[in-house]
Amino acid sequence: MAKNITNPEKDYARWYQDVIREAELADSAPVRGCMVIRPYGYSIWENIKASLNASFKKTGHKNAYFPLFIPESFIKREAEHVEGFAPELAIVTHAGGKKLEESLVVRPTSETIINHMFSKWINSYRDLPMLLNQWANVVRWEMRPRAFLRTTEFLWQEGHTAHADEKEAREETLRMLNVYADFARNVAAIPVIPGRKTEREKFAGAVDSYTIEAMMGNGWALQSGTSHYLGTNFARVFETMYLDSSNEQQFVHQTSWGVSTRLVGAVIMAHGDENGLRLPPELAPVQVVIVPIARDETARADVMTVVERIRDDLDKKGIRVEVDDREGMSPGFKFNHWEVRGVPLRLEIGPRDLEEGHVMASQRNRPGRDSKFTISLDSIVDSIPGILERIQSEMFEEAIQKRDSRTYTAENLDDFREAIVSKPGFYNVWWDGDTEDEARLQKETKATVRCIPLEQREGTGKCFMTGRETNTRVIIARAY
Amino acid sequence: MAKNITNPEKDYARWYQDVIREAELADSAPVRGCMVIRPYGYSIWENIKASLNASFKKTGHKNAYFPLFIPESFIKREAEHVEGFAPELAIVTHAGGKKLEESLVVRPTSETIINHMFSKWINSYRDLPMLLNQWANVVRWEMRPRAFLRTTEFLWQEGHTAHADEKEAREETLRMLNVYADFARNVAAIPVIPGRKTEREKFAGAVDSYTIEAMMGNGWALQSGTSHYLGTNFARVFETMYLDSSNEQQFVHQTSWGVSTRLVGAVIMAHGDENGLRLPPELAPVQVVIVPIARDETARADVMTVVERIRDDLDKKGIRVEVDDREGMSPGFKFNHWEVRGVPLRLEIGPRDLEEGHVMASQRNRPGRDSKFTISLDSIVDSIPGILERIQSEMFEEAIQKRDSRTYTAENLDDFREAIVSKPGFYNVWWDGDTEDEARLQKETKATVRCIPLEQREGTGKCFMTGRETNTRVIIARAY
Numbered sequence: 001m002a003k004n005i006t007n008p009e010k011d012y013a014r015w016y017q018d019v020i021r022e023a024e025l026a027d028s029a030p031v032r033g034c035m036v037i038r039p040y041g042y043s044i045w046e047n048i049k050a051s052l053n054a055s056f057k058k059t060g061h062k063n064a065y066f067p068l069f070i071p072e073s074f075i076k077r078e079a080e081h082v083e084g085f086a087p088e089l090a091i092v093t094h095a096g097g098k099k100l101e102e103s104l105v106v107r108p109t110s111e112t113i114i115n116h117m118f119s120k121w122i123n124s125y126r127d128l129p130m131l132l133n134q135w136a137n138v139v140r141w142e143m144r145p146r147a148f149l150r151t152t153e154f155l156w157q158e159g160h161t162a163h164a165d166e167k168e169a170r171e172e173t174l175r176m177l178n179v180y181a182d183f184a185r186n187v188a189a190i191p192v193i194p195g196r197k198t199e200r201e202k203f204a205g206a207v208d209s210y211t212i213e214a215m216m217g218n219g220w221a222l223q224s225g226t227s228h229y230l231g232t233n234f235a236r237v238f239e240t241m242y243l244d245s246s247n248e249q250q251f252v253h254q255t256s257w258g259v260s261t262r263l264v265g266a267v268i269m270a271h272g273d274e275n276g277l278r279l280p281p282e283l284a285p286v287q288v289v290i291v292p293i294a295r296d297e298t299a300r301a302d303v304m305t306v307v308e309r310i311r312d313d314l315d316k317k318g319i320r321v322e323v324d325d326r327e328g329m330s331p332g333f334k335f336n337h338w339e340v341r342g343v344p345l346r347l348e349i350g351p352r353d354l355e356e357g358h359v360m361a362s363q364r365n366r367p368g369r370d371s372k373f374t375i376s377l378d379s380i381v382d383s384i385p386g387i388l389e390r391i392q393s394e395m396f397e398e399a400i401q402k403r404d405s406r407t408y409t410a411e412n413l414d415d416f417r418e419a420i421v422s423k424p425g426f427y428n429v430w431w432d433g434d435t436e437d438e439a440r441l442q443k444e445t446k447a448t449v450r451c452i453p454l455e456q457r458e459g460t461g462k463c464f465m466t467g468r469e470t471n472t473r474v475i476i477a478r479a480y
Numbered sequence: 481m482a483k484n485i486t487n488p489e490k491d492y493a494r495w496y497q498d499v500i501r502e503a504e505l506a507d508s509a510p511v512r513g514c515m516v517i518r519p520y521g522y523s524i525w526e527n528i529k530a531s532l533n534a535s536f537k538k539t540g541h542k543n544a545y546f547p548l549f550i551p552e553s554f555i556k557r558e559a560e561h562v563e564g565f566a567p568e569l570a571i572v573t574h575a576g577g578k579k580l581e582e583s584l585v586v587r588p589t590s591e592t593i594i595n596h597m598f599s600k601w602i603n604s605y606r607d608l609p610m611l612l613n614q615w616a617n618v619v620r621w622e623m624r625p626r627a628f629l630r631t632t633e634f635l636w637q638e639g640h641t642a643h644a645d646e647k648e649a650r651e652e653t654l655r656m657l658n659v660y661a662d663f664a665r666n667v668a669a670i671p672v673i674p675g676r677k678t679e680r681e682k683f684a685g686a687v688d689s690y691t692i693e694a695m696m697g698n699g700w701a702l703q704s705g706t707s708h709y710l711g712t713n714f715a716r717v718f719e720t721m722y723l724d725s726s727n728e729q730q731f732v733h734q735t736s737w738g739v740s741t742r743l744v745g746a747v748i749m750a751h752g753d754e755n756g757l758r759l760p761p762e763l764a765p766v767q768v769v770i771v772p773i774a775r776d777e778t779a780r781a782d783v784m785t786v787v788e789r790i791r792d793d794l795d796k797k798g799i800r801v802e803v804d805d806r807e808g809m810s811p812g813f814k815f816n817h818w819e820v821r822g823v824p825l826r827l828e829i830g831p832r833d834l835e836e837g838h839v840m841a842s843q844r845n846r847p848g849r850d851s852k853f854t855i856s857l858d859s860i861v862d863s864i865p866g867i868l869e870r871i872q873s874e875m876f877e878e879a880i881q882k883r884d885s886r887t888y889t890a891e892n893l894d895d896f897r898e899a900i901v902s903k904p905g906f907y908n909v910w911w912d913g914d915t916e917d918e919a920r921l922q923k924e925t926k927a928t929v930r931c932i933p934l935e936q937r938e939g940t941g942k943c944f945m946t947g948r949e950t951n952t953r954v955i956i957a958r959a960y
Contacts, residue, residue: 027597027600027601029546029547029593029597030550030551030554030593030596031547031549031550031551031584034547034548034549035547036544036545036546036547036597037544037545038544039542039543039544039612042542042543042544042545043542043543045545046543062519062522062523063519063522063523063526064516064517064518064519064522065516065517065522065525065635066509066516067509067511067514067515067516067633068514068586068617068619068633069511069514069570069619069632069633070510070511071510071511074510086577087576087577088576089575089576089577090549090572090574090575090576090584091572091573091574091575092570092571092572092573092586093571093572093573093574094570094571094573094583095569095570095571095621096567096568096569096570096621096623097566097567097569097621104511104570106548106572106586113509113510116510117507117509117516120507121507132519136617137548137616137617139548139549141575141576141577143576152549153547153548153549155545
């Protein structure tokens with residue numbers, strides 16, 4: 001067990017904080033609920049951004065930038081929207097040495113201001129679809145902040161699109177949900193469950209909200225990305241209209257979708273273990289760390305020649321590699337340093353390895369002895385991409401197994417009430433409840449309906465709360 | 481002359497606004513002084529970011545993210561800093577439905593909050609140098625906003641570094657000024673003049689400020705990037721100290737440096753002409769546009785086969801290429817569309833070109849007939865990188881010539897007073913004035929001392945204001 005890291009079995013919340021501190025991912029800021037993202041944590045976010053940004057461009061979206069400040073009156077135009085966001089707003093009342101005539105809201109999300117602009121830019125069906133995205137900071141005043149998961153200010157992307165009709169907008173909503181699900185699975189190695197949100201859990205202002213739900217190491221759920229079909233709700237209040245091909249004015253149908261720095265929290269909690277972070281190679285700021293080991297200067301020179309050659313060759317292949325040649329620190333100290341930071345592959349190279357023509361390797365994702373193997377010096381540079389792919393897929397497989405082993409069902413509320421405490425996890429249950437049932441469920445068990453999975457089994461069964469026959473199953477869990 | 485674009489000779493300010501509108505770079509936002517950066521404008525900024533970000537990483541800097549909100553008391557700690565920024569601050573007084581105990585400043589720059597964190601992270605000389613950068617939005621309340629040049633909210637990067645001593649910190653200050661100057665010259669094709677700011681013009685809280693000054697199309701100067709040696713000014717008020725190798729507590733010496741979306745304005749005004757934008761290939765969102773020309777469907781199919789092959793081959797080479805195959809629009813309309821947007825190279829391909837084995841090319845940077853040439857179809861993909869390099873260097877050469885042809889001198893204030901009106905440009909003059917002289921200069925001529933160039937001639941002369949003998953020359957100009 002790593003020094004300074006609480007056993008996650010004992011106290012998961014503390015383990016999470018310990019990992020963030022020891023891996024230097026983030027630090028708390030002087031303003032309550034705000035966070036400083038340190039270079040190592042920010043670098044994970046940069047890798048998340050790069051991957052998603054490429055997917056957004058491939059699906060035809062362009063980046064733009066909309067203002068941080070939104071006139072307070074804008075937020076109030078859409079009734080559900082203001083109801084949802086009013087309690088979380090930060091308000092600028094003074095600027096330039098004066099009290100402002102109209103207070104400004106620091107954006108909690110940008111549907112309103114973007115609709116204001118869309119209504120200027122969209123005139124005819126030829127302007128559609130309009131497919132924009134922005135990478136930005138947003139502010140939602142947070143009463144119970146938790147690093148990465150819930151912070152007053154966070155970084156995110158928000159996609160905003162306008163379409164000629166409902167069909168196209170609904171297709172876009174699901175397309176972007178799939179982009180998120182693919183990212184989670186293939187890049188973050190997290191086996192998310194895509195589904196629709198219930199009426200109670202949907203975005204303030206949406207017709208339908210979709211989510212990808214991930215399971216964290218303690219069996220809790222984390223909503224890791226959302227995609228909304230907004231219908232014409234914002235278009236109506238901002239008069240975002242277009243002239244269709246028969247010269248009729250029509251409201252646009254819209255979508256919005258976002259993921260945030262919360263994903264860094266998802267990566268920590270989906271993969272981390274008692275020794276700290278474990279990063280999937282696709283997201284790791286450092287994919288391979290090389291620790292040269294040499295007792296004296298002569299040995300050191302020989303070792304460094306080989307180490308630097310390997311480093312340069314890996315670098316040319318686009319692999320993120322670092323050599324830890326710091327002096328005055330023991331190999332053990334360095335191993336621990338990179339283990340806590342979740343670097344997927346560690347290579348140790350000493351004089352004896354050179355003689356024997358191989359290097360010692362250690363895969364961060366595997367426990368104990370299973371992590372160790374040797375790689376022939378002759379083929380090392382060619383074999384590493386394959387090893388990183390293997391780590392990536394092993395981590396995904398392990399996460400699937402963990403999730404499945406903690407996915408249960410429940411026949412009725414009484415059973416569930418006990419089960420969710422003794423066996424926290426995802427409960428896949430028959431469901432025909434309404435918003436009041438959901439409220440009661442949460443009050444009594446602290447669990448919520450995470451989503452109505454897009455993939456549903458055949459057949460019917462009895463709703464575990466109401467007893468009514470239904471063909472719908474949902475995922476219920478405790479959630480962050 | 482392009483439709484909808486005012487002649488820049490007639491009204492430069494209006495020309496600038498027209499280009500921004502017609503090239504769809506930005507739009508004004510509902511909050512005064514704020515701006516919406518549209519996809520085409522944002523894409524230029526993304527290219528600026530990518531280039532600078534690579535340079536920052538190469539010089540050992542890491543990206544991080546610090547909070548948007550700064551406690552009001554922080555800003556007040558450094559006396560010059562608060563004096564400089566107080567009039568421009570936006571203040572959050574209410575959040576989460578309550579009045580805050582301490583108001584929050586929306587960051588105008590981050591020296592204070594970063595020092596707060598540095599004082600936690602820096603303990604010993606082993607922690608130094610600390611070399612961080614952040615890409616972020618900042619807010620400075622703006623009374624006379626102008627798109628990209630001066631907006632209430634703008635996007636920028638701010639580098640913040642801490643060093644063991646003055647020498648190292650001063651080296652860093654100049655290193656980053658050079659990174660900016662190299663970027664301006666080699667990527668933005670703008671021949672900037674690096675220099676030191678006078679006492680009157682320096683950053684609020686700095687010991688010394690350095691700048692790169694660029695000449696715009698109307699002969700005015702634009703401060704395009706700054707790098708500051710902060711000394712121990714912030715370290716003293718935030719107690720950012722380290723234990724040196726002899727176990728003594730020392731204050732760190734610091735730097736900060738930044739460029740912003742203002743650079744997009746610099747590119748517009750350094751290169752634009754009466755037909756709109758002209759973009760250096762290194763920054764152009766679209767480097768090559770191909771306009772297929774065909775009267776009937778059969779011809780169109782043949783043409784498109786070739787066009788798509790060229791597009792794919794250029795794409796593989798990493799060249800940003802777009803095919804404008806929109807229907808129902810004339811070639812002339814399309815030519816104009818891409819000309820206004822400053823695309824460096826346009827290719828026209830029609831059935832006759834295929835027969836003759838070449839394509840018509842047009843270089844946006846050259847005027848009239850000189851812009852046209854043909855490229856053999858056989859070698860087109862191989863020749864385009866070289867053509868783009870040629871455009872890049874021609875644009876830089878042209879900008880140097882323009883700057884030099886508008887660089888003058890003046891012997892005394894009376895001469896200058898008339899000259900700056902009849903011949904706006906850079907005035908390279910002997911200078912031995914003080915802050916009061918500068919204030920008087922600005923009051924009487926609206927011109928300011930832009931910088932004390934790092935490169936100084938040998939010899940001495942009489943200060944053009946005071947008549948005192950001096951060995952220093954400065955650049956004086958009207959400025960944005």
